[in-house]
Amino acid sequence: MLTPDTLNEKAQNLAQQAQELAQNISAMQHGGGVDPFIFGLTVFVLACFVGYYVVWRVTPALHTPLMSVTNAISGIIIVGAIIALGPESNPDSGGFSHLAGFIAVAIASINIFGGFIVTQRMLSMFQKRQPPTKEKLHGK
Secondary structure (H helix, E strand, O other): OOOHHHHHHHHHHHHHHHHHHHHHHHHHHOOOOOOHHHHHHHHHHHHHHHHHHHHHOOOHHHHHHHHHHHHHHHHHHHHHHHHHHOOOOOOOOHHHHHHHHHHHHHHHHHHHHHHHHHHHHHHHHOOOOOOOOHHHHOOO
16 A cells, blocks of 8 residues: 555656656757758668669569659759749858859750650650551662
8 A cells, every 4th residue: 555655756756757858859959959960961862772773673664664763863952953943042252152053054054955866755655666668668
C-alpha cells in the first residue's frame, strides 16, 4: 500500500526525470542537433542513390514520359536561374549569383533541348512505317 510519503517521493522523482528530459530535448534543439550542411549533404546523397535506382529500373516504354518529367524539372530550374540572374535578387553579391544563374540556364537549356530531341526520336520509333509503294519498288 502506498503511503503519502512514498507517493510524494515517487512524484518528486518523476518531476525530476521530466525536468531532465525537458533539458535534454531543449539542448538537442538549440545546438545539439545535426549541422545543416551535413543534413543537406545527406539528403543530396540519398536523392542521388534513389534517382539512380529509379531511372535504371524504368522499362523502355516509360523512358519518354520520364524524359518529359526531366524537361519539366529543367524548366523549373531555368525559372529559378532567371530569378537569380535578375537585378533585384541581391545587388551586393551579384557576381556569384549571376554566374551561377547563367551556368544553370545554360546547362538546363542543353538538357531541355536534348530531351526534346531524344523524345522526338523515341516517339518516331513507335510510329507505324508506311509500306513501300510499287513505284518505289520498281524504281519509277
